[in-house]
Each structure stands twice: as C-alpha cells, then as structure tokens.
Amino acid sequence: MLQQHQQAFTVPTCGREFHEITEQVGAVADKVGIRTGVATVHLHHTSASLVIQENADPGVRRDLERFMARVCPDGDPMFEHDYEGADDMPAHVRTALTAVNLSIPITNGRLALGTWQGIYLWEHRYAGHSRKVTVHVVGE
Amino acid sequence: MLQQHQQAFTVPTCGREFHEITEQVGAVADKVGIRTGVATVHLHHTSASLVIQENADPGVRRDLERFMARVCPDGDPMFEHDYEGADDMPAHVRTALTAVNLSIPITNGRLALGTWQGIYLWEHRYAGHSRKVTVHVVGE
Amino acid sequence: MLQQHQQAFTVPTCGREFHEITEQVGAVADKVGIRTGVATVHLHHTSASLVIQENADPGVRRDLERFMARVCPDGDPMFEHDYEGADDMPAHVRTALTAVNLSIPITNGRLALGTWQGIYLWEHRYAGHSRKVTVHVVGE
Numbered sequence: 001m002l003q004q005h006q007q008a009f010t011v012p013t014c015g016r017e018f019h020e021i022t023e024q025v026g027a028v029a030d031k032v033g034i035r036t037g038v039a040t041v042h043l044h045h046t047s048a049s050l051v052i053q054e055n056a057d058p059g060v061r062r063d064l065e066r067f068m069a070r071v072c073p074d075g076d077p078m079f080e081h082d083y084e085g086a087d088d089m090p091a092h093v094r095t096a097l098t099a100v101n102l103s104i105p106i107t108n109g110r111l112a113l114g115t116w117q118g119i120y121l122w123e124h125r126y127a128g129h130s131r132k133v134t135v136h137v138v139g140e
Numbered sequence: 141m142l143q144q145h146q147q148a149f150t151v152p153t154c155g156r157e158f159h160e161i162t163e164q165v166g167a168v169a170d171k172v173g174i175r176t177g178v179a180t181v182h183l184h185h186t187s188a189s190l191v192i193q194e195n196a197d198p199g200v201r202r203d204l205e206r207f208m209a210r211v212c213p214d215g216d217p218m219f220e221h222d223y224e225g226a227d228d229m230p231a232h233v234r235t236a237l238t239a240v241n242l243s244i245p246i247t248n249g250r251l252a253l254g255t256w257q258g259i260y261l262w263e264h265r266y267a268g269h270s271r272k273v274t275v276h277v278v279g280e
Numbered sequence: 281m282l283q284q285h286q287q288a289f290t291v292p293t294c295g296r297e298f299h300e301i302t303e304q305v306g307a308v309a310d311k312v313g314i315r316t317g318v319a320t321v322h323l324h325h326t327s328a329s330l331v332i333q334e335n336a337d338p339g340v341r342r343d344l345e346r347f348m349a350r351v352c353p354d355g356d357p358m359f360e361h362d363y364e365g366a367d368d369m370p371a372h373v374r375t376a377l378t379a380v381n382l383s384i385p386i387t388n389g390r391l392a393l394g395t396w397q398g399i400y401l402w403e404h405r406y407a408g409h410s411r412k413v414t415v416h417v418v419g420e
Contacts, residue, residue: 001141001281002142002282002283002284002418003142004142004176004177004278004279006176006245006247008247008252036284036286036416037416037418038320038416038418040243040244040245042243042244042245043254044252044253044254044257045254045256045257046192046193046254046256046257051376052326052380052381053326053372053375053376054326054372057361057363059360059361060326060361060369062360063358063359063360063361063369063372063373064373064376066358066359067352067358067373070358071211071351072207078203078206078210079203079206080199080202080203081197081199081200081202081203083197089203092193092194092200092203092204093203093204093207096191096193096204096237096238097237097376098376098377099239099379100192100257101192101242101243101244102243103243103320103322103381103383104322105286105320105322105414105415105416107286107288107414112288112322112324112414114324114325114326114412115324116325117324117325117326117380134245134247135245136176136177136245138142138177138178138278138284138418139284140284141281142282143282144282144316144419144420146316148387148392180318180383180384180385182383182384182385182392183394184392184393184394184395184397185394185397186332186333186334186340186394186396186397211351212347218346218347218350219346220339220343221337221339221340221342229340229343232333232334232340232343232344233343233344233347235333236331236333236377236378237377237378239379240332241332241382241383242383243383272394274385274387274392275385276316276317276318276385278282278317278318278418
C-alpha cells in the first residue's frame with residue numbers, strides 16, 4: 001500500500017554558491033524504505049533556487065555563475081527593487097529562471113538521477129543564509 | 141489512507157501581468173482536508189506561465205517584467221513566429237524560461253510555502269485571456 | 281485505492297533538436313488504466329532538457345533555438361568547461377534555464393495538457409545521444 005513521508009531540513013549557505021543536497025534528499029526516501037515512488041523537493045525562498053546539474057567538473061557551476069552574472073548583472077540600474085543591495089533583484093531573477101521545486105522518481109530505493117546529475121541549492125545572495133527545504137516522498 | 145483530489149479553475153487575465161493564485165491553489169487541498177501531501181499545479185498554456193515569487197514588494201514583479209522585456213524584446217525581427225503580433229513569440233520564450241507546472245508540499249493542512257512566496261500566473265500576452273489551471277493533491 | 285506505476289524509456293536524438301515525447305509519456309498512464317492522478321517525467325541528463333511548448337507551428341521551436349543561440353552562444357570564450365566542444369557548456373546553461381522534470385495531472389485517463397501543449401525533449405548537443413526518461417504515475 002502506498003505511504004508517504006515528509007521532512008524538512010535547513011541548509012546553511014556561505015553566500016553565492018552551489019550547495020549539493022543530493023544525499024540529504026535521498027535520505028528522506030531511505031528513512032521510510034520506499035522502493036518505488038516520487039520525491040518532491042521544495043525550497044521556501046525566492047532568492048535562492050534548486051537546479052539539477054553536473055556533479056563532476058566544478059567548472060560547470062562556475063560557468064553557470066558566469067552566465068547569470070552576464071545576463072542579469074548585479075547592481076543593474078534598471079531594477080527598482082534594490083533595498084537589500086546590488087544582489088537583491090538579480091537573486092529573484094535567477095530564481096525565476098531556474099526553479100524552487102523539483103520532482104524526482106525513486107527507483108529501487110534510490111533517487112532516479114542520471115550518473116552526472118546532482119541536486120544543488122543555488123544561493124543567489126552575497127551573504128550566507130539559512131535556507132529551508134521540504135522533501136515529500138510518496139510510494140511503497 | 142492516502143487520497144487524492146483534482147480540480148480545475150479558470151483565471152481571467154487582463155493582459156501582461158502577474159495574477160496571484162496562491163489562495164485558489166490552497167483551497168483545493170482545504171476542500172478534502174489533506175493535512176500532509178503534495179499539490180501539483182499545471183497551467184494549460186504555452187504563452188503564460190507559473191512562478192513562485194516574492195509576494196511583498198510589487199517592485200519585484202515589475203523588475204521581472206523589465207528583465208524579460210530586455211532579454212527577449214517584443215517584436216524582435218529574429219523571430220519567424222509572429223502571427224499573433226509582437227508579443228507572440230516572446231510569450232513562448234518567457235514560458236520556456238519559467239514553468240507551466242509546480243509541485244508544492246502540503247504541511248499541516250497548508251501549502252508549504254515560505255513567508256515571502258506567492259504563486260503567480262504570469263500572463264505574457266498583451267491581451268487578456270482565460271487561463272485554465274488544474275490542481276491535483278494527494279495525501280492524507 | 282491509489283496505485284502507482286513507473287517506466288523508463290530511451291529517446292535516440294539526432295543532435296540539437298526538439299523530440300516530441302507526449303505520446304510515450306501518456307502511454308505509461310494508459311498501461312495501468314489510471315483515470316485521475318499525476319505523472320512525473322524525469323530526464324536523466326544535464327545537457328538536454330524537457331519543455332512543454334506549442335505543438336502546432338514548428339516555427340516556435342526554431343525561434344526558441346534562435347533565442348538560446350543568442351543568449352548563450354556556442355563557443356563563448358567566457359566558459360571554462362569546453363572539454364566536449366563549443367556546445368558543451370551552452371547545453372548545461374540551456375538545461376538550467378528550462379527543466380529536467382515535469383509534473384502533469386492525469387484527468388479522465390489522459391494527460392491534462394492544453395490543446396497546444398506538447399512535451400518535448402530538447403537535445404542541446406550537436407551530436408545525437410541516447411537519452412533516458414523515467415515516467416512515474418500515481419492515481420486510480
């Protein structure tokens with residue numbers, strides 16, 4: 001019979017960076033022994049986001065950062081929402097261009113990720129933050 | 141025992157704008173009394189999209205609009221698909237860059253959104269449209 | 281009572297292109313006779329992605345390609361991750377800007393897609409690849 005489980009955790013970020021959370025997400029499915037199902041991952045913020053990206057060469061993450069810095073430069077005078085600084089509105093734009101929730105099947109008791117896929121929390125602010133993630137799993 | 145519920149509703153838009161639908165999505169979970177679960181929200185269109193963004197300062201939404209207008213300007217002569225006008229293809233691009241479906245956990249009977257997160261239907265066309273949204277909830 | 285079903289399939293791509301997978305995704309729900317539920321579609325790669333886009337005029341897909349080629353040009357000297365060629369890092373950026381998983385309600389035994397919505401696997405590499413997709417459905 002199908003069952004579900006839900007768990008939240010907090011990720012302390014150290015400013016603008018990619019923080020891998022693949023193991024923490026997988027651990028929620030492990031805890032209840034779900035073999036086949038689906039995991040939903042939700043980030044409770046609008047200035048950080050979730051991406052599934054290559055977990056091998058860290059140059060990929062540096063290049064993703066370079067891309068965002070060029071397409072949506074910090075301190076852009078076009079933006080009116082700059083209360084919290086030059087990185088405030090670009091953080092919201094980066095979040096809109098990526099995602100705050102993901103849905104990943106669970107197969108044979110593990111997240112059905114490709115060999116090179118890792119789940120990353122992408123902090124878009126200069127300062128470190130405490131970021132809340134909720135993981136919901138359903139399956140059997 | 142897990143149960144599910146599904147409901148569709150229509151959002152009348154007034155041209156290019158952000159239309160908040162957080163309460164309408166939450167109401168579907170309320171109706172069946174699901175305390176813990178997950179809500180899937182799907183928009184049935186390719187020229188409007190769904191984003192979870194800051195619900196406090198409306199300047200954030202104006203700046204998101206400014207960003208899209210710059211990165212994908214209306215009437216761009218590069219585009220061949222312009223049957224319905226200067227906003228036709230840019231609407232498809234904005235949709236591809238954001239999302240048409242979201243998955244949000246339900247915790248303690250409420251959508252597990254952060255304090256500053258609102259769910260928005262982002263209309264990308266100049267004209268108002270009637271936009272269909274389907275919400276599916278599963279949980280108990 | 282709710283049931284689930286999961287199935288993986290492989291999509292052979294012919295280099296940079298849109299490959300429609302709407303029918304293959306719908307077939308997974310058909311197989312177990314789910315009338316109401318939700319389908320999760322996950323692509324196991326970081327240099328190809330999933331988008332729901334217009335299935336009528338192929339010009340939309342050509343214009344989406346034009347947009348990406350301009351915002352993230354191949355061979356950009358800014359990128360350090362170019363081991364596999366000029367299209368290597370742009371493929372990762374295009375993937376980050378779109379999605380690798382989708383969640384689509386099932387209504388009356390069919391994917392609850394809009395009239396003009398098709399599900400596409402977007403290959404971002406020049407060369408053809410064998411791309412793995414997992415579909416998970418839950419419902420009754």
